[in-house]
Amino acid sequence: GAVVSQHPSWVICKSGTSVKIECRSLDFQATTMFWYRQFPKQSLMLMATSNEGSKATYEQGVEKDKFLINHASLTLSTLTVTSAHPEDSSFYICSASRREGIEQYFGPGTRLTVT
Amino acid sequence: KNQVEQSPQSLIILEGKNCTLQCNYTVSPFSNLRWYKQDTGRGPVSLTIMTFSENTKSNGRYTATLDADTKQSSLHITASQLSDSASYICVVSTQTGANNLFFGTGTRLTVIP
Numbered sequence: 001g002a003v004v005s006q007h008p009s010w011v012i013c014k015s016g017t018s019v020k021i022e023c024r025s026l027d028f029q030a031t032t033m034f035w036y037r038q039f040p041k042q043s044l045m046l047m048a049t050s051n052e053g054s055k056a057t058y059e060q061g062v063e064k065d066k067f068l069i070n071h072a073s074l075t076l077s078t079l080t081v082t083s084a085h086p087e088d089s090s091f092y093i094c095s096a097s098r099r100e101g102i103e104q105y106f107g108p109g110t111r112l113t114v115t
Numbered sequence: 116k117n118q119v120e121q122s123p124q125s126l127i128i129l130e131g132k133n134c135t136l137q138c139n140y141t142v143s144p145f146s147n148l149r150w151y152k153q154d155t156g157r158g159p160v161s162l163t164i165m166t167f168s169e170n171t172k173s174n175g176r177y178t179a180t181l182d183a184d185t186k187q188s189s190l191h192i193t194a195s196q197l198s199d200s201a202s203y204i205c206v207v208s209t210q211t212g213a214n215n216l217f218f219g220t221g222t223r224l225t226v227i228p
Contacts (some may be wrong), residue, residue, distance in 0.1 A: 006158075032214070041203060042158070043218040043219060046216070049214060057187060091156070093158045093159075095158075102146075102164070102208070104146060106158035106159045106160070107158050109156065109159045
């Protein structure tokens with residue numbers, strides 16, 4: 001149990017366009033979902049935390065208008081990178097946790113390349 | 116400042132050999148410490164989670180230790196296999212919930228035949 005999926009697994013887009021990444025908890029209800037970004041040879045950096053039905057809480061330095069997060073249901077969260085630029089190219093990973101759980105279950109990640 | 120430091124940054128070992136990865140942290144308050152395995156281009160997968168009162172925990176060929184007094188942890192891999200090649204990330208949490216995780220930069224392990 002506790003499987004998290006992401007779609008797409010990789011995406012290439014042109015500069016200035018928007019890209020949506022989906023994160024789904026397949027076999028449990030995720031009351032909280034997390035979005036991370038990981039640059040090559042670096043560790044995961046938390047971008048935002050979202051609770052189902054509430055606005056996401058963004059980490060310092062993360063532009064909320066650029067990285068739109070929606071957590072509309074207990075099994076789905078989406079991250080939309082708006083007006084993407086080459087510097088947004090990165091590996092985006094989501095994770096999900098159950099209510100009162102301590103474990104974060106990570107998705108397989110989405111490789112975004114902005115040309 | 117809450118920090119998690121791992122050593123070595125990278126390690127190459129022969130298949131079948133054992134190895135130990137280190138994690139030092141200054142995170143406070145301490146709730147639990149986790150070790151994750153991250154294959155290239157994939158999300159992290161949990162290996163162990165240890166709370167303050169646990170000194171050691173095993174998961175197959177992986178054994179993690181925790182010394183909460185010295186704020187150190189280690190991950191020992193026994194009889195390494197080629198599939199163990201990955202990044203191993205030490206993560207410390209300050210709360211009992213799933214939030215507030217502090218990530219180490221990881222140790223890149225390469226197992227060669």
